[in-house]
Amino acid sequence: MSRRSLALLGAASLLSLSVAAQAADPDLTVLDWAGWEIDGILTDYKAKHGMHPTYAFFADDDEAFQRMVSGFRADVVQPCVASLPRYREAGLIEPWDTSRITEFANIEPRMLDNPFVTDAEGVWFIPTNYAYTAIAYNAETVPAEDVASVQVFANEKYAGRMALPDSTDDVWALAFMATGVTSWDNVTDEQFTAAADWLRKVHPNVRAYWSDPGELAQLMASGEVQVAWSWNDTTAILRDEGFPIGFNRTAAEGASTWFCGAVNIKDGPGSEDKAYDFINSVLAPTSAQAILDAVGYSSSNSAAMATIPMETMQAAFIDPITETPLFVQSPPTTELRDRMIEEFELIKSGF
Secondary structure (H helix, E strand, O other): OOHHHHHOOOHHHHHHHHHHHOOEEEEEEEEEEOOOOOHHHOHHHHHHHOOEEEEEEEOOHHHHHHHHHOOOOOOEEOOEHHHHHHHHHOOOEEOEOHHHOOOHHHEOHHHHOOOOOEEOOEEOOEEEEEEEEEEEEEOOOOOHHHHOOHHHHHOHHHOOOEEEEOOHHHHHHHHHHHOOOOOOOOOOHHHHHHHHHHHHHHHHHEEEEEOOHHHHHHHHHOOOOOEEEEEHHHHHHHHHOOOOEEEEOOOOOOEEEEEEEEEEEOOOOOOHHHHHHHHHHHHOOOHHHHHHHHHOOEEOEHHHHOOOOHHHHHHOOOOOOOOOOEEEOOOOOHHHHHHHHHHHHHHHOOO
C-alpha cells in the first residue's frame, strides 16, 4: 500500500501509527496540524537529538487556539497566520529571536510584511509553508467550463455532490471572492452580509463540510463529491492514486492563498533551545522537497524552493500564480474572525 493510499485511511490512523512507532523527545512539545509529523522535515532535529519532538495534533486553527487558552502545555504551535492576532491578544506567545533561525533571510518577505507578524517588538510568527485553496473537481465527469467560476458552488447541477472545508478562513475567503471582495481587510457590514447570504444560498448544495484532506479524498474517490473547495493536499493524494483530479486555480475570481508557521509559546514547559532546533529543521533546504512530497505544499524558504524544478511544482499545483487574482488569507482582526466563526456555525446549522 502506497503512502497516499495510507492517507486515504485518514489522518487519525496515520498519526496513531507514527506516534506508536517513534520515540518522542520529552523536552519539546509541538502542537501541529494532523499529518505534519513528517520525517523529512525532522531530519536535522533527529540527527541532533536522536528522536522527534513530542507531537499533539489539531484539525483546525480554532481547535488549536481553544486548546491553548484552555491550558494545554506546548512549546511551539503551528497555526496559520490568520489565527495569529488571537494568540497575541491572549498573551500566549513571545517574539522569536531571528538571529537563531538559520534560514530566516530566505523566508518569503511578503509573509513577514504584516503588522501582526512583525512590529517594533520583533517577529511573532515564523512562516514555514504555504499553498492554495481552489476548485478541485473530477476531470472526467465535470466539464472545465463548469468550474470556470467559484459560482459553481451555487450551481444546482452539483447539489449534493459538492464539498466545502469546515474551515472559517477558507469558507469566508470563498464567500468574499464570490461576492466581489478581494480582501477581508476593512470589510464593511454590507460586504459581510452579502458573503453570508451567498454561503446560505450554497449551504443546501453541500454534501459535506470536510475536516481533513483524507476525508475529502475519500469523498471524491468514491464519487460522492464531484466539486470541492480544496487545499493542495487532496489533489496530491488523488493524483498519486491515479484519480482524474483537476484543480482550477485560475477561476474568474481567482484562488485563495494562505501560509502557516510557528509561534513561540511564552513560558513553554520544554527547551527553548530545542524550539529553535525544530524551526531550523523545518526550514532546512532539504525539508522543502519533503513538504512538497508529503502534503503538496511549498516551503516558505524561497531559496530552497528555487532548487525544485518548475515542472515538479506545476505537477503539484504549487507553482506561483501570477495571472489571476489571489485572495490572501492575511490576519483579520479578532472581531472579524469571531464574527466569521459565529456566522459560519449558524449557516452550517441551517440558520
